[in-house]
Amino acid sequence: MNEKRNCMISRTSALPLIFISVFFHFALGSLEFHFIDQSKSYSEAKTYCRQRYTDLATVESLADMNTLLDLFLTTGDTAWIGLEIGNxxxxxxxxxxxxxxxxxxxxxxxxxxxxxxxxxxxxxxxxxxxxxxxxxxxxxxxxxxxxxxxxxxxxxxxxxxxxxxxxxxxxxxxxxxxxxxxxxxxxxxxxxxxxxxxxxPWKWSSGSNSSFRLWKPNQPDYVNSQQCVVTELKDGGKWNNRNCNAKFSFICQKELSSTPASTRPQTTQSKSTSQQLSTNLTTPQQNSPQFATKTFYYEKSSTVHLDITNVTASTPQHSVTASPTGMGPLSQTTMQSDTVTSRMNSSFMNSEKLILIKKNLTWIEALIYCQKHHVDLVLIDSKDTQDKVAAKVKNATSQYVWLGLCYSCTFKFWFWIGTTPSCYQNWMPGQGPEMVYECGTRGAVEATGRQQWTALAETEEMNFICSENGG
Structure with missing residues (x-):
């Protein structure tokens, strides 16, 4: 599976250390998931999570696992989750x-x-x-x-x-x-x-009673004291029981409400759901109440080769808020059931000042540049914003110009990195939600002609537009 399946940062051979955080909100419970890119034993990982968050992650559905697969950026393919042998x-x-x-x-x-x-x-x-x-x-x-x-x-x-x-x-x-x-x-x-x-005999460290399991074939095997569980992200997220002393990255969770982990309400399955998941993890499951939100929060340090100085490797300074645009084939089924919300910096909303950056960078480099120097890559949610973008790109030095538009190769829909669902579209003929794209595909606007949108590999280098708070 292509490792560039998210809207975050991929690892290259590089200079500064950047921290990026990504928020995805689905109505699946009151949790916040954190991926920790440090190698620890199961006990060490659990202690770390309990000291800084709430506990190791409880994965309660295929929808949860699908989201983790689509969004987590890892340096390896294995991470502890909070499932362990009980008594x-x-x-x-x-x-x-x-x-x-x-x-x-x-x-x-x-x-x-x-x-x-x-x-x-x-x-x-x-x-x-x-x-x-x-x-x-x-x-x-x-x-x-x-x-x-x-x-x-x-x-x-x-x-x-x-x-x-x-x-x-x-x-x-x-x-x-x-x-x-x-x-x-x-x-x-x-x-x-x-x-x-x-x-x-398996139990969740958090105290959850969830019965969800996603074992690999012939697992668990109950040999050699393999009493703790990992998710193997490069193998479809399937689970394997491992020796608890082995060292892996891990996923923490944080309770967003005051409800203790051992007593919080459990996800229940709808009697009338029409879009449940098969085990190939291809579409989100609709089996959850819609009165709360589960936030997937990805905390990951990565190195990126950029001409940026004075970058501090510390607490994240910016967030990428990613929400489906309603432009994909799943929008009429999945997103009507899984209410999507977003956490946004208010200065990002309705930004009127757009800045064309005449540097040729990859999509990820452009994203980091905009977040460091301005607010974010531009989003287009109306004809008015499209017209402003069209006026800017006429002065570009590249054939296309990056937008803040991402493609989810797991969910197979397009979304803007910082907006509530938007129906506005301006795709070139033969492009857009009717097509299926490779992982690592991002959206750009043509600098000439009708300034319509197209899908390109995120590794392409081109100009880009940053948004700035208007006023």
Whole structure:
């Protein structure tokens, strides 16, 4: 996967040390995530997070993981998250954070601290503990009521069955009453089938009860004291259990409300969601309440070769606020469900003073330059601003001029780095939201002709326009 999949800074062989912070706001809970690019053991990482933030990160959904993949800039491919071996075996439903308020075991279930177990429904409707690798037919949950659940006559392992259901915008069935159990028993056609119940000894350091798991194939393996968990960002974010003494970068979280981590409300899955994620992490999941925000805050030091003097390697001085523009193919489905907000510097809003910089820099270098010397790369959210930009670029010394316009190769939409959603567009024919682009694609405006927008690789060097507070 192309490592330039975000709107931050990529590492080059360089001079000054720059700190950039990025904020993404999605209605997914009250958290702030921080990526820490330091190698520490799991215990050291947890101590660091608890001293400076709240705890190591709890990842509660595929939407969370997708965002981390799209935005985190890492020097490696592995980072600690807050999942560790506990001293108790617990049962969970595959559908995230549903209550385990009903059981129908044929005999007392086996509890173990050294393996994962999965539940199947027998021919008579009672539940059995089974090895998750066994192959069985299975039942997928419907988006309406239990009578619409789907029997799948394909023998698969529990995880393969889970992936199959999720590819249908569903999940393995969860059961909360004798009535639902009876309905699924009839649906199973007198066969032993997988249901969405699994048990494991893993717990979140934060105290969250989240059942979300994203293990790599054949993981966890419970060998060699591998009792702590990493996310392997270059392998689709999949999780692996590792020896807790190994040293990796890590992800912290910070509570944004006064609610203690152990008691904060859990994300619940909508009964009528239409855009859930399959395990290939391609689209955001819509399974969260819309009354709070989860902020993904990326704290990363990187070196960039720039002709900038007196750069201080200290607390971030600027923020890049990134919000979808409503210009991508997911805007009509995902963003209506996942309300997007943004945290903005007030001087960035409605900026009227635009400065054409006649230096040929890459998009990232241009971004840093504008944030150091002015406010930010320009955003165009109206015809009036477009006209002002068009007047400026006529004096450019390059064929195209950089804008503050980014493309998310994971979510497949365009967004401005510092604005609430905007519908204004001025793309060249054949460009824009109808197209799918490579990671590291950014937006520019042509200096001649009709001054329309185009998509270019962020490594291109050209002039750019900075915004300054008007007045």
């Amino acid at each position: 108790q075996f617990n049962w969970h439903w595959s559908r995230a954070d549903e209550n385990t308020d009903y059981f129908n075991w044929e005999k007392e279930e086996t509890q173990t601290l050294n393996s994962e177990k999965c539940a199947a429904m027998s021919q008579n409707g009672s539940w059995l503990v089974s090895d998750c690798g066994d192959e069985k037919n299975f039942i997928c949950h419907a988006n309406s009521d239990a009578s619409s659940n789907m029997f799948i006559a394909e023998a698969k392992s529990w995880r393969q069955a889970q992936s199959h259901c999720r590819s249908l915008s569903s999940d393995l069935v969860s059961i909360h009453s004798a009535e639902e159990n009876a309905a699924d028993s009839i649906l199973s056609r007198s066969q032993t089938v997988w249901i969405g119940l699994f048990g494991d």
